[in-house]
Amino acid sequence: MKRAIITVVGKDTVGIIARVCTYLASEKVNILDISQTIVSGYFNMMMIVDVTGRDADFGRLEEELAKVGEEMGVVIKMQREDIFDSMHRI
Amino acid sequence: MINITEVSETNDMIEKENLDVRTITMGISLLDCIDSDLDKLCEKIHDKIYNSAKDLVATGEQISKEYGIPIVNKRISVTPIAIVGGAACKAQEDFVKIAKTLDKVAHEVGVNFIGGYSALVSKGMTKADELLIRSIPQALSQTELICSSVNVGSTKTGINMDAVRLMGDMILETAKASEHIEVNGCAKLVVFCNAPDDNPFMAGAFHGVTEADRIINVGVSGPGVVKTALSKVRGENFEVLCETIKKTAFKVTRVGQLVAKEASERLGVPFGIVDLSLAPTPAIGDSVADILCEIGLEHAGAPGTTAALALLNDQVKKGGVMASSYVGGLSGAFIPVSEDQGMIDAVEAGALTLEKLEAMTCVCSVGLDMIAIPGDTKATTIAGIIADEMAIGMINQKTTAVRLIPCIGKKVGDSVEFGGLLGHAPIMPVNSFDCSAFVNRGGRIPAPVHSFKN
Numbered sequence: 221m222k223r224a225i226i227t228v229v230g231k232d233t234v235g236i237i238a239r240v241c242t243y244l245a246s247e248k249v250n251i252l253d254i255s256q257t258i259v260s261g262y263f264n265m266m267m268i269v270d271v272t273g274r275d276a277d278f279g280r281l282e283e284e285l286a287k288v289g290e291e292m293g294v295v296i297k298m299q300r301e302d303i304f305d306s307m308h309r310i
Numbered sequence: 311m312i313n314i315t316e317v318s319e320t321n322d323m324i325e326k327e328n329l330d331v332r333t334i335t336m337g338i339s340l341l342d343c344i345d346s347d348l349d350k351l352c353e354k355i356h357d358k359i360y361n362s363a364k365d366l367v368a369t370g371e372q373i374s375k376e377y378g379i380p381i382v383n384k385r386i387s388v389t390p391i392a393i394v395g396g397a398a399c400k401a402q403e404d405f406v407k408i409a410k411t412l413d414k415v416a417h418e419v420g421v422n423f424i425g426g427y428s429a430l431v432s433k434g435m436t437k438a439d440e441l442l443i444r445s446i447p448q449a450l451s452q453t454e455l456i457c458s459s460v461n462v463g464s465t466k467t468g469i470n471m472d473a474v475r476l477m478g479d480m481i482l483e484t485a486k487a488s489e490h491i492e493v494n495g496c497a498k499l500v501v502f503c504n505a506p507d508d509n510p511f512m513a514g515a516f517h518g519v520t521e522a523d524r525i526i527n528v529g530v531s532g533p534g535v536v537k538t539a540l541s542k543v544r545g546e547n548f549e550v551l552c553e554t555i556k557k558t559a560f561k562v563t564r565v566g567q568l569v570a571k572e573a574s575e576r577l578g579v580p581f582g583i584v585d586l587s588l589a590p591t592p593a594i595g596d597s598v599a600d601i602l603c604e605i606g607l608e609h610a611g612a613p614g615t616t617a618a619l620a621l622l623n624d625q626v627k628k629g630g631v632m633a634s635s636y637v638g639g640l641s642g643a644f645i646p647v648s649e650d651q652g653m654i655d656a657v658e659a660g661a662l663t664l665e666k667l668e669a670m671t672c673v674c675s676v677g678l679d680m681i682a683i684p685g686d687t688k689a690t691t692i693a694g695i696i697a698d699e700m701a702i703g704m705i706n707q708k709t710t711a712v713r714l715i716p717c718i719g720k721k722v723g724d725s726v727e728f729g730g731l732l733g734h735a736p737i738m739p740v741n742s743f744d745c746s747a748f749v750n751r752g753g754r755i756p757a758p759v760h761s762f763k764n
Contacts, residue, residue, distance in 0.1 A: 264314065
């Protein structure tokens, strides 16, 4: 399975998770795990999603998610999981 | 499974501490392009480079996007042109024609630089080697993306003092030839001792003759990441200090290894090495000098600087070697002056001199790098500085290099702007006592006694 990490960072507001999940559902991307914290009013969320077989449109998903974030005033990034695995796991 | 703290740590390194992959460099052998007909040679060189590297930039950008890590430069290194052009080039202009071909194809494939306008003359010069070296001022002032390097010595062969003397002249002539163009050609010209065959960094990258047909080498960087990590252990002892640098270097290098593996797979070109250098840029917070300050110095250049740099360099290597299967020959810390705001500040404060920089090169990965000197410096003096630096490399069995930039019409106290990644630099004073009788002797300095290992 190929996994990607979606991070959402920004000022907390109503419906952030709903918007991201709606977008992912419309793109048929399965969510495997969600964790979230709020540090001094700042929303910090991480999602692990399944991107198996999505190599061709990875760039598009990444761009569209960033746009969804812009609309809500938060920063959304989607990165392949390997970069975190490489850095933090031996 | 990865947790949110680890994800934030990685993304903070990228977003706030300037962690990046400094370069993906594709090494391309041009040995199979050799032809005695200059036009045919240029055509073959163009086609081989174009076909090999046409997807390099797009692939680099795609990887950058998918992993969310900036890949700043995409570059090409080629077989030293003195070897490739030997059969076809009968005059300096012939070599310049090859330089223009390289420049053209580099523009076509969209890379930032192409390295390998080089000659390896550590023991002696062939006619072609000498022609290429003499063509450097013209080649660098008439092209945009070409980088040139000349290896004039090694621990195994000694130092070719004829070549050292010649390079003194060529550096000065390159400065004069590029006086009226935007970038000083000397910023793209480096003189080496013990040059590695697989260096991904410019200006010294070339594709050694011992290498495969094509290869992907990656250079990672991140002085800001090391500095931030060290700011959390202020006042702790050396054990804690060293451990922190080592762990950080490990993490940084792992990213390089991942990118190198991906690039290699996607381009269908074998993976060569990861070079885990702390290479600064003029951006604030991307400075090796700042790390030295964080270790405990008021400015780079203060007493203790050489020791601090020595431990930094060593710990970077120790962290890096475990993170990558193949580590490159230049790994460590780079100390270019004009490309590092902290170094510039140290020079302007009067803390850092050319002599101290020379001492620092004994313990770090490269040498006297991106140092602006007065335009009226004598060619023999430049040759003397090169000879000193080459001797350090030869005796200590390490790579050393010299990238001096004489600034025509400028004096000590003036400042010069190189633009972009090359930064700006204050003109540094050079010892004005004469060494011409020494460098004009001719011949070569024999290899040191510890080179006889057979």
